[in-house]
Amino acid sequence: MSLLALAVLYLELTISLTYGDLQHAGCIKVNRCQCLMRDGSGLVDLSSVAEQDGFLFKFKPLRFLGVDADAVFSFSPCLPFSQPEDVPATDCTGVAVCVNLKINEGDRIIDEYLNYGKHEGNTFSYNDSQKMLSVSYSCREPLTVVHFRCSSNHSVIVSVSESGCLQVWVESPCACPSACTLPDVGPGNIIVILLCLSITVYFITGMCALRPFRSSDGVRMAPEKSVWCMLCFSLREERRVKPFN
Numbered sequence: 001m002s003l004l005a006l007a008v009l010y011l012e013l014t015i016s017l018t019y020g021d022l023q024h025a026g027c028i029k030v031n032r033c034q035c036l037m038r039d040g041s042g043l044v045d046l047s048s049v050a051e052q053d054g055f056l057f058k059f060k061p062l063r064f065l066g067v068d069a070d071a072v073f074s075f076s077p078c079l080p081f082s083q084p085e086d087v088p089a090t091d092c093t094g095v096a097v098c099v100n101l102k103i104n105e106g107d108r109i110i111d112e113y114l115n116y117g118k119h120e121g122n123t124f125s126y127n128d129s130q131k132m133l134s135v136s137y138s139c140r141e142p143l144t145v146v147h148f149r150c151s152s153n154h155s156v157i158v159s160v161s162e163s164g165c166l167q168v169w170v171e172s173p174c175a176c177p178s179a180c181t182l183p184d185v186g187p188g189n190i191i192v193i194l195l196c197l198s199i200t201v202y203f204i205t206g207m208c209a210l211r212p213f214r215s216s217d218g219v220r221m222a223p224e225k226s227v228w229c230m231l232c233f234s235l236r237e238e239r240r241v242k243p244f245n
Contacts, residue, residue, distance in 0.1 A: 026126040027133065032119040033078040035126065035133060042178025044126075044133055046077040049148060049174045054079035056170065057156065062099065064160055073099040073116065075146070075168070077135070083113055091115045096122070096137045097144045097166065116166060117144040133175065144168065150176035 027035040027044060035044045050056045059072040074083065080094040090113050092098035097116035102109050117137025125134045131150040137143065144166040151171040159167045174180035 026128065027124065029124045032122055035124050037126075037177045042176075044148070044175065044177050045180070046135070046148065046175075048180035049170065049172050050077050050079075054081070059100070060156075060158065062158065062160065062166075064164065067101070069104070070102040071099060072102075073097060073166070075144075077146070078119070080119055084111075094118065099166075115139050131176070146170060148172070148175040150179075 027037045030036050030043070033046045037044065047054075054076045056075045056077055058074045060074070062071040062073050064071055074081070075097050077096070080096065081092075081098070082090065082094060083092040083098045083100065084090065092100075092113040092115050095115050095117065096119045099114040099116050101112040101114065103112060117139055119137070121138060123136045123138075125136075126132070127134070133148045134145055135148070136145045143164075146168040147170065149169065149171045150173070152173055153171045154173075155169075155171045157169040161167065
């Protein structure tokens with residue numbers, strides 16, 4: 001085999017391996033909260049990263065460059081929320097990220113609520129080498145990018161760029177594929193549960209309705225007279241009530 005042929009074979013193998021790696025790289029966005037890994041390792045579910053109320057954090061302190069105001073912001077990776085809750089039709093209505101600026105004006109403080117991204121139209125990007133899922137939340141332009149990194153640590157780091165965009169780095173074991181996702185109870189499991197309950201009710205009812213007695217052939221079961229009398233009495237009472245209705 002000539003040197004040229006070896007070079008061509010090496011190039012073809014490299015291209016095929018690279019194409020195969022690209023096919024199994026990254027993840028596929030399922031919805032605004034979940035991303036399915038292409039390599040089959042599982043599902044990244046952002047709801048498992050958040051707390052029980054749906055927030056990753058609420059009213060976390062924030063510092064903007066060149067802004068003389070105190071600021072806090074809240075973030076929910078899956079559930080839209082509104083702030084303040086008792087005031088309708090603010091800029092932070094049905095959002096994923098909300099920034100609250102507290103502006104001092106003389107003897108009073110003015111609260112300003114800024115929409116820093118919604119769930120609708122959020123984009124996913126997965127980095128296989130860093131095991132990190134980056135999610136961009138946009139309003140009219142990308143304002144917040146949250147990086148969820150699969151790690152045994154628990155940490156949240158926030159930075160603000162000069163343009164005012166938020167960058168959030170989240171490290172959590174629940175950012176790993178299928179790490180903290182609750183198992184889905186499928187229709188097969190529901191059928192098995194109902195079948196077990198039906199069998200249990202059948203045996204309990206049979207034990208109550210049948211009376212064991214000994215015979216020459218061994219122990220047998222016979223219907224309890226009181227049970228059958230009760231059933232007949234109930235049916236007769238229903239027939240009496242129906243003509244009057």
